Amino acid sequence: DAGITQSPRHKVTETGTPVTLRCHQTENHRYMYWYRQDPGHGLRLIHYSYGVKDTDKGEVSDGYSVSRSKTEDFLLTLESATSSQTSVYFCAISESGQRSSYEQYFGPGTRLTVT
């Protein structure tokens, strides 16, 4: 299994509070991704990173920001959590290279509930 951990694994927070989720990898992979998983939607990309301090938006980035100060860590921040951000969040990583970089390895997920 790819060395990917996410913390916390579960979190309950109140509307309007800031929340930061952490993804940590030990594979030294270049690319890192944050997804959210909701019933009927599969996985939707929030943000991604293609190197240290290099990040960009995915398809559902509103209300989220990210940072990557080290190769191994990718942080996802909800500046002011809303109930619509209740979801399961997955981090994924992939290697460099033309074909191999499509293959992604996933962390165990963080279940976030915003009340």
Added chain:
Amino acid sequence: AQSVTQLDSQVPVFEEAPVELRCNYSSSVSVYLFWYVQYPNQGLQLLLKYLSGSTLVKGINGFEAEFNKSQTSFHLRKPSVHISDTAEYFCAVSGRLSGGYNKLIFGAGTRLAVHP
């Protein structure tokens, strides 16, 4: 733009019966295709992938999938399922992000429920 449609949201099946989970994609360019499996309360695990070559791809746990370019399909099959195959299965197709980087586009998922 690429997209993925998983034709069944749920598939109930009895143990030791065969199963097929259907996936169709749309793309104007050559694609790479993937199936992932998600067991309860876990992350996604790669089941198999099609990059090029033989259109019949074999994966882990006895699963296989066939790439059909003319039908734009990548259906997943297993000749005899076990209770332990109960999980959610996601089909994914390769794509490009606005910055030119690679991405995966996921279907909505198919929940396979294997009954004794």
